[in-house]
Amino acid sequence: MLELHGITKHYGARKVLDDVGFDVSPGRLTGFVGGNGAGKTTTMRIVLGVLAKDSGEVLLGGSPVTTADRRRFGYMPEERGLYPKMKVLEHIVYLARLHGFEKGDAATRATALLEELGLGERLHDNVETLSLGNQQRAQIAAALVHDPEVLILDEPFSGLDPLAVDVVAGVLQARAALGTSVIFSSHQLDVVERLCDDLVIIAGGTIRAAGPRDDLRAQHSTHRYELVSSGDAGWLRAEAGVEVVDFDGGYAVFDVDGDATAQRVLRRAVEQGDVASFAPQHPTLAQIFKEVIQ
Known part of the structure; x- marks a missing residue:
């Protein structure tokens, strides 16, 4: 080494x-x-x-x-x-x-x-x-x-x-x-x-x-998630503790105020329709770079 x-x-x-x-x-x-x-x-x-x-x-x-x-x-x-x-x-x-x-x-x-x-x-x-x-x-x-x-x-x-x-x-x-x-x-x-x-x-x-x-x-991740589902994800806008960043029908990117909120959103997404994916979004190197050099 x-x-x-x-x-x-x-x-x-x-x-x-x-x-x-x-x-x-x-x-x-x-x-x-x-x-x-x-x-x-x-x-x-x-x-x-x-x-x-x-x-x-x-x-x-x-x-x-x-x-x-x-x-x-x-x-x-x-x-x-x-x-x-x-x-x-x-x-x-x-x-x-x-x-x-x-x-x-x-x-x-x-x-x-x-x-x-x-x-x-x-x-x-x-x-x-x-x-x-x-x-x-x-x-x-x-x-x-x-x-x-x-x-x-x-x-x-x-x-x-x-x-x-x-x-x-x-x-x-x-x-x-x-x-x-x-x-x-x-x-x-x-x-x-x-x-x-x-x-x-x-x-x-x-x-x-x-x-x-x-x-x-x-380490530099925020509470940001991506949801891809077969239904309309517009209901996310009314969820407490959720801020929608990007939205298109069954696709949404959103911030939550904690893990408990993320789990609640996932449960409701499953209830609303088929969930193709639900995952946290990790920052890119460019985003980390900008954050640490400021």
């Missing part, structure tokens, strides 16, 4: 990270979200040893992260970092060789990874001839080619079309399933919500929320 405890960082008199702490667990995808300037990239660079922290600890397996540990990390920066004149396969093989793989093994794993990322037909093209989205895929391959124990990605879905997002998401999920600790930042909250097991929200250099996605959604 990768652990951050009490990380602080100043640029001159300005404190950009203030007591930042969270965990990135093996076999799980952790989404790291925040606005521009919130501290995401600075945090990642401290984990990687690119920036020095002012105080705090970065631990791997309970011990301080060493230079040797960081060789088992994979990193994809937000900025393009590939050599534009090199061929795609040649480039990824070169990076695998830098990690100590023999030429044949490096070529095999680089080819398989690029094909998995949908670049099988572009192996022998120069990097500079690729679209921005395909360059992004190649950069992800560069971060993955040595099978890292910890994978850190800064905006991996930037510039990708929806099909490419699905491809990359599948690759990351497959790596997590093998036990890799994966953390990535993204401004695409819908992708983060769909993909991640755990979430970390940062704003103004402080962690505003962190934990399993479903736990955070439950």
